[in-house]
Amino acid sequence: MGTGQRRPTGRPRGFDADEALERALLVFWERGYEGASLANLTEAMGISTTSMYAAFGNKEELFRKALERYSEGPSAYLARALEEPTALRVATAIVAGAIRTTTRPTGPNGCLGVQGALATGDSGRAARDLLITWRGNDYSRIRDRFRRAIDDGDLPEGADPALLARYVTTLTYGIAVQAASGVHRDELQEMADAALRGWPLR
Amino acid sequence: MGTGQRRPTGRPRGFDADEALERALLVFWERGYEGASLANLTEAMGISTTSMYAAFGNKEELFRKALERYSEGPSAYLARALEEPTALRVATAIVAGAIRTTTRPTGPNGCLGVQGALATGDSGRAARDLLITWRGNDYSRIRDRFRRAIDDGDLPEGADPALLARYVTTLTYGIAVQAASGVHRDELQEMADAALRGWPLR
DNA sequence: CACGTTCTGCATCGATCGGTACAAAAATGG
DNA sequence: CCATTTTTGTACCGATCGATGCAGAACGTG
Missing domain, CATH: 1.10.10.60 (Homeodomain-like)
Incomplete structure (x- = not known):
């Protein structure tokens, strides 16, 4: 009432x-x-x-x-990317979203989920563990999406969803470090385009 | 005397x-x-x-x-890798060395050059800038090595040394984050093998 | 109005931060 | 032996760390 x-x-x-x-x-x-x-x-x-x-x-x-706010704001591109119709388009959207978020002209460079607490002292251990879980979640969601892509016939039977998810997350984390170092958006996007040309890595 | x-x-x-x-x-x-x-x-x-x-x-x-000691010890694989005879073997050795160093059964997981100071407060700014320079150095050395590979006829004329160096460093930084999260050596190596199958990314 | 509840400003807490002053200890050279 | 140089242990520095006690201010309710 x-x-x-x-x-x-x-x-x-x-x-x-x-x-x-x-x-x-x-x-x-x-x-x-x-x-x-x-x-x-x-x-x-x-x-x-x-x-x-x-x-x-x-x-x-x-x-x-x-971090919750980050997931629903700057990092919301992930949820949208997972809805793309094919595995390649999912991967492309994830990497492009990561590049855009980590190299925003306004706002900090890099990814909160990576540089928020990567190596810490005792006082930051809880935050570090939280981010490890957070990154693990992202990996799992991407891997599950790629599994579905095999069921859809979108990815070949021989493809390895876990390996592909590990590849995509490795690219995004690497991009986050590059962005934190000041590498520019355009250069990262060219690299990412090339990195996905071999999809699904045979 | x-x-x-x-x-x-x-x-x-x-x-x-x-x-x-x-x-x-x-x-x-x-x-x-x-x-x-x-x-x-x-x-x-x-x-x-x-x-x-x-x-x-x-x-x-x-x-x-x-950091100097790190360069000459755990990170010394880079200098050795640059002496490999072909660009692909250079890239393969760099990535394999990064995986080995960031996932040593004894010693910390991850890479000092990445997690030593990625995002910091004022007191860590000097260390952060030092690592940015350190990473930039590694990138330059790899890019220069790939340029030489074109002169050698080892890489095709159309290959982009800067892009390839950005790709290899992105992989290694991503691997460093994965290792810091506890991902195991074997899984990373399988992913890395697949990531270099498309070399030189057309 | 008084009352209960929640929030705010001020002052401050003990612990830890990176860094040092000082004198005794341990070496060499005369 | 004494003088000089360098390192060591102890005790301590002011600043900052994350976090809190407390009294009063600002609201809704009766």
Whole structure:
């Protein structure tokens, strides 16, 4: 009953939580989990540490929510790519999406899922493990899509979906590192086009 | 004349600087520049912070020297690979060397040149820039080797050395991320074999 | 109005960060 | 022996780390 969303009791928030999370995402993206201090984060978010802790829990939870936002925003190209009609078009769309996302003229270079926490100290271990799981999920979804492509007759019977998924993810992670090093979009796209010419790698 | 190396005046060192640097390298490799604290480093090196600073300068210099040691040790496969007689054998050796180095049963997974400092805060910016230069060097050496392969008639006239070098480095960086995620050596090698079957990417 | 609830600003917490001051220890040269 | 040079252990530096205590402000409700 009722009108659905009711205004909660108590003092209302003085900031937009979505907007603040977006700012935090950008900081994590650029500096990595360990490199992003609470001072960096709260300054970019425009709120105090108190407000951040009240709204998001702690730094680790904030990172987790930023990663979710990343999956549904900059990294949403993956879900769309998996709906392409053929395995080759799926692979092409994934790689192109990765290049576009990691080399946006505005925003950080690289991929949050890679550079967010690749090698860390003890304090970043949870974030690192989270990203390992995140990357593993992407791999599994791509592999499953390629399995379906064999059932569809789109990929030949002899094709290896796991190997092809490993190849596509390896390309995207490599692209993420190149982008973080400042390599430009056009050069990466030419390389990616060539890399998929041998599809499905015989 | 003298006997060459003369024992210097003053109290002699109580530790083996080479051995200590090797230990520091392993810590940086596993935790990254920012994730490796002085306490982590000196404990692994078996010396006090005072001795570390006297022998190596500071944390940044220690990282620089660890990277040099990495280039001449775990990453030495690159120089050997560049001496292979054909471009395909060069590419094959580079990728195989990267897989072996990033998935050693003993020692950290992944590549120091990638995960040592990919995205950092202000304190890690110098290390990050150093690794960008390091990776850029590797790319240039590979590209130059492929240029020579065209002169040798080993690669066809129409081949693009820069594109091929970008492809090989992208594969190795992607492999480094996969290895850091715990993907096993055999799976990566199968993928790499397939990835080079289309060489020179037409 | 008072009340309960939630959020905010300020001050601060103990722990850890990278880095050093200082004097004793251990070597060489006279 | 003494003087010089270099390394070592101890103790410590100010800054920053992630995180919190607390009082008051800002809302809906009765």
